[in-house]
Amino acid sequence: MSAHHTDTLAPATQGEDDRTTEVPKLELIGVGKEFRTKRTTTQALSGITLSISDGEFVAVIGRSGCGKTTLLRTLAGLLSPSEGRILVEGKPLWSGSTVDSSVVSQLGVVFQEANLFPWYSVADNIALPLKLRGDDKRYRHERACELAELVGLQGFEKSYPRELSGGMRQRVAIARALSTHPKLLLMDEPFGALDALTRERMNLELQRIALAARATVVFVTHDITEAVFLGDRVVQLSPRPGRISEIRPITFARPRDMDVQTEPRFGAIVRELRHALDGEG
Amino acid sequence: MSKERFSKLLPWISTPLILIVFFLLWDLFVRVNDMSELVLPRPGTVFTALGEVVSNPETWAHARVTAMETIGGFAIALVCGIAVGAVLGKVRWIERSLRPLIVASQVVPKVALIPLFVIWFGFGMTSKVIMSAMLAFFPIMLNVQLGVRSVESGQRDVMKALNASRWQTFKHLELKSTMPYVFAGMEVGIVFAIIGTIVGEYLGGSEGLGYLVVRTLNELDAPALFAVIILLSVLGLLLYFLVNGLKRFFIPWHESVYSQHDVNG
Numbered sequence: 001m002s003a004h005h006t007d008t009l010a011p012a013t014q015g016e017d018d019r020t021t022e023v024p025k026l027e028l029i030g031v032g033k034e035f036r037t038k039r040t041t042t043q044a045l046s047g048i049t050l051s052i053s054d055g056e057f058v059a060v061i062g063r064s065g066c067g068k069t070t071l072l073r074t075l076a077g078l079l080s081p082s083e084g085r086i087l088v089e090g091k092p093l094w095s096g097s098t099v100d101s102s103v104v105s106q107l108g109v110v111f112q113e114a115n116l117f118p119w120y121s122v123a124d125n126i127a128l129p130l131k132l133r134g135d136d137k138r139y140r141h142e143r144a145c146e147l148a149e150l151v152g153l154q155g156f157e158k159s160y161p162r163e164l165s166g167g168m169r170q171r172v173a174i175a176r177a178l179s180t181h182p183k184l185l186l187m188d189e190p191f192g193a194l195d196a197l198t199r200e201r202m203n204l205e206l207q208r209i210a211l212a213a214r215a216t217v218v219f220v221t222h223d224i225t226e227a228v229f230l231g232d233r234v235v236q237l238s239p240r241p242g243r244i245s246e247i248r249p250i251t252f253a254r255p256r257d258m259d260v261q262t263e264p265r266f267g268a269i270v271r272e273l274r275h276a277l278d279g280e281g
Numbered sequence: 282m283s284k285e286r287f288s289k290l291l292p293w294i295s296t297p298l299i300l301i302v303f304f305l306l307w308d309l310f311v312r313v314n315d316m317s318e319l320v321l322p323r324p325g326t327v328f329t330a331l332g333e334v335v336s337n338p339e340t341w342a343h344a345r346v347t348a349m350e351t352i353g354g355f356a357i358a359l360v361c362g363i364a365v366g367a368v369l370g371k372v373r374w375i376e377r378s379l380r381p382l383i384v385a386s387q388v389v390p391k392v393a394l395i396p397l398f399v400i401w402f403g404f405g406m407t408s409k410v411i412m413s414a415m416l417a418f419f420p421i422m423l424n425v426q427l428g429v430r431s432v433e434s435g436q437r438d439v440m441k442a443l444n445a446s447r448w449q450t451f452k453h454l455e456l457k458s459t460m461p462y463v464f465a466g467m468e469v470g471i472v473f474a475i476i477g478t479i480v481g482e483y484l485g486g487s488e489g490l491g492y493l494v495v496r497t498l499n500e501l502d503a504p505a506l507f508a509v510i511i512l513l514s515v516l517g518l519l520l521y522f523l524v525n526g527l528k529r530f531f532i533p534w535h536e537s538v539y540s541q542h543d544v545n546g
Binding site: 076077078101104105107109111113115117118119128129131132160162 | 433435436438439441442443444445449453454457458532534535536539
């Protein structure tokens with residue numbers, strides 16, 4: 001199986017040099033993941049093939065347990081896929097079960113929890129990736145201030161995480177993920193723990209931030225409205241095994257505001273996606 | 282006065298008030314029951330005796346011995362407790378294989394070993410230092426073990442997703458999130474260290490405040506006995522506040538520090 005994969009992929013890798021501009025930001029080819037316990041084998045993901053281009057915002061939806069988080073964790077280099085290939089700008093993220101750290105360093109990840117470090121100030125939390133990378137203090141400070149402003153937290157640089165609200169903490173987490181200028185931003189239900197109003201505001205903010213940073217984003221959520229509002233494409237996963245059941249392009253002009261949600265076309269798309277999800281049982 | 286300021290000042294007002302009421306009741310109790318001052322001296326007598334004890338330079342020599350034994354034992358317990366706790370927290374199979382022994386050694390009344398220590402290490406400071414180290418070791422070790430294990434998996438994911446090396450993960454995450462547990466262990470440990478020292482001094486030797494307690498008892502000098510106990514309490518308080526101060530300095534970000542800060546100023 002793996003030999004077959006290498007064969008079919010060899011020409012594509014060769015051809016990549018002459019048309020670098022067309023190499024997708026992120027490419028998944030037949031990605032699958034199996035979890036094995038003593039008694040059972042669970043196929044969490046199967047045959048995920050998807051290509052995401054530069055600056056695209058892809059929202060991934062599905063019922064809980066359909067493998068959304070598993071997918072994101074394999075993309076983030078936290079969980080090795082059992083089969084298939086993941087390419088970031090043409091470079092494989094995984095070789096076997098070891099992750100290529102030079103590829104991981106081009107990713108930014110935001111989790112459901114902000115996971116800030118309470119012993120560091122907001123600025124130090126934002127600049128942590130830069131510190132780990134070995135950037136000097138002045139640059140770190142500059143970048144932290146710049147990002148604090150981008151996510152709407154100017155004036156809070158010296159505060160500590162405990163002094164911030166849930167929404168503000170998640171903004172810090174987003175700023176931290178953006179600090180290294182990642183080629184790809186991966187988000188796993190980043191606003192899942194927030195209340196509905198804060199969530200709406202964060203969605204608007206995220207759109208603004210993603211446009212300003214010209215980020216390519218993979219955004220996992222279980223909220224269909226959120227996915228349709230944010231995504232250039234909505235990828236729907238169906239469970240057991242998790243595989244792509246539909247890819248839906250969303251064409252509303254950007255920047256979108258909350259009013260877009262009242263458009264009949266928006267409602268129609270949400271309704272169709274919901275029916276499709278319900279139909280899976 | 283604002284509510285906030287009042288709650289800040291409250292302990293400074295309530296503590297002396299409670300103490301005054303306590304001493305008044307004590308005095309009343311002795312007078313009403315017409316008790317012998319040999320059994321329970323009146324507070325006034327105790328304070329006079331305290332003045333005498335404090336003005337005697339010999340007392341300070343004893344206090345210094347007790348303080349040194351306690352700090353020495355505590356330091357040994359701290360180093361060993363952190364080292365052993367970290368290893369047991371990190372390496373599961375070692376913890377598994379040693380767990381029965383650790384539980385057993387915790388249950389052993391360690392104070393009962395003092396006569397042995399006196400036989401082995403003599404009546405000098407060594408036997409007391411070892412006793413205080415043994416008592417302080419367990420709370421520190423157990424807390425460190427717990428702390429090493431309780432690093433949040435979400436924060437670990439962040440470090441992994443950032444390509445952090447093992448050293449970086451230790452420095453920025455594991456060390457920092459274990460610190461509150463180290464200090465929690467230290468706060469219990471310092472109290473245990475004092476107990477170890479004093480019990481050690483009770484049972485053997487001719488130095489230290491614990492010895493002074495025994496000597497005043499043998500002289501049937503109850504007021505002086507009470508005075509020495511007060512001195513011991515003050516020594517304990519000082520050492521506890523020292524550890525607490527270190528905690529405030531090293532982990533100002535931690536809940537146990539800033540919530541305490543909000544209440545007590």
